[in-house]
Amino acid sequence: MTAKKQKSVQAPAGQQSNEEQAAYIFADVIKAIDEDAAKAFALTIGATFDERVQFEISRSSTGSADMPKVKKLNSYRAKLALPSMARVMMALGVSPAFINARQVKEVDGDRFNIYAIDKVVDFVRALGGHAKLANxxxxxxxxxxxxxxxxxxxxxxxxxxxxxxxxxxxxxxxxxxxxxxxxxxxxxxxxxxxxxxxxxxxxxxxxxxxxxxxxxxxxxxxxxxxxxxxxxxx
Missing domain, CATH: 1.10.10 (Arc Repressor Mutant, subunit A)
Incomplete structure (x- = not known):
């Protein structure tokens, strides 16, 4: 019997250790999310990225979709706007609206930091068990x-x-x-x-x-x- 199993046996009947309980709750919430709901939320994430891309293009004098920032956003969209990632976001109780959050008072000012979005992707993938924390x-x-x-x-x-x-x-x-x-x-x-x-x-x-x-x-x-x-x- 492993040390982890011994720890579970020694816990009071019907109870788990704090560590096991926290991990179990989060994993259980992810699994319980309806597939159609996850797909719908993934579409919401995608639309939020599309809004951010259009905002960045509108700030460019050339209006180019080949801007480095736009390319990064599209790459993050491809990683995050998926039902599997949407489930994690839903389990966290987080809206993707932060992607377009203004950082200054001006309407045309900077939005949520693009490097932070990349790090969000890293955290979400790790929390969903789809990859190790990499950054x-x-x-x-x-x-x-x-x-x-x-x-x-x-x-x-x-x-x-x-x-x-x-x-x-x-x-x-x-x-x-x-x-x-x-x-x-x-x-x-x-x-x-x-x-x-x-x-x-x-x-x-x-x-x-x-x-x-x-x-x-x-x-x-x-x-x-x-x-x-x-x-x-x-």
Missing amino acids: AHNIAIAKSMLIFEEHDKPFTGEMAMCAASDKIRSQDPNAKLLRRHNVDKATAGTQASSTLNALMALGLVINKGTKRAATYVFANTDQAGAFKELLKTV
Whole structure:
């Protein structure tokens, strides 16, 4: 008998450990989603991407559909606008509307960061069990968040940047807890913000601080609990 099975046997009758319960709930919700509902939601995701593509084309002086940003969006659409991915989004209780969320007050201003969309795809695929978490920044930052939570330490924007780049020196003694990636420090801010924005868009992480003095924590939900269990395997 394996250690995992022994743990289940030792749990009170009719109950599972917190880890098993969180993972089971999320997987069960995904499986219970009706196929037609998943297909309909996938179409909604696709339409949201189409809206974003048209917005980006309208901002170009040439109106070209060959723009690098548009090509990226179409590639993300192909990965996310699928019934299997739609099921994960539905289980998370997330609308794809964030893809077109304005980042500034101006109507024609920037929308949700395109690099964050790429990271959303990575998280959704991993949560659905369709692929391992692959983005190195996603792994370093999310794993570091989990370690900080286990040590009851605040995870700040500075720590997220330090997780993205081991080239950044920090005076914070908690930095020794980080799981660090090796990107150049000049891009650490972009990588950190895009990963955190992806996690917040999916409802897995919230900022309990302010925009200028952020403190990031995992949401108190079953979905976030399942995500933390996934991170323990990375």
